Amino acid sequence: MQTNTFIYKVRLVLLVRCMTLAITKTSVKGQLVIPQKIRQELGIKEGQLMLVYAAGDRIVMKKVEAPEPGLFSMLAEPIRTRAKKRKITRKDVERAITEIRRRTE
Numbered sequence: 750m751q752t753n754t755f756i757y758k759v760r761l762v763l764l765v766r767c768m769t770l771a772i773t774k775t776s777v778k779g780q781l782v783i784p785q786k787i788r789q790e791l792g793i794k795e796g797q798l799m800l801v802y803a804a805g806d807r808i809v810m811k812k813v814e815a816p817e818p819g820l821f822s823m824l825a826e827p828i829r830t831r832a833k834k835r836k837i838t839r840k841d842v843e844r845a846i847t848e849i850r851r852r853t854e
Contacts, residue, residue, distance in 0.1 A: 783810075 771784040798813035
């Protein structure tokens with residue numbers, strides 16, 4: 750049993766050396782403060798958008814990066830081409846969106 754305890758301690762020490770750990774607490778509103786050292790390491794500035802999700806018993810936060818300029822246009826181009834071939838207009842798309850929203854209300 751003592752060998753297992755030693756192995757766990759060694760693994761924990763190895764993990765701690767690879768990452769910055771800190772303890773923080775939630776406010777009354779459920780807000781968390783990300784410690785300054787971690788914000789600096791990750792380049793998190795005031796107003797930074799963060800993706801937050803639950804993973805089992807953990808809360809995971811990821812910095813949201815802005816997409817490369819032109820990425821959306823590049824991804825949308827095949828859709829625009831198909832829409833033109835099928836003679837689908839912007840008005841058709843707006844009507845379809847309105848109809849779907851009406852159905853889901």
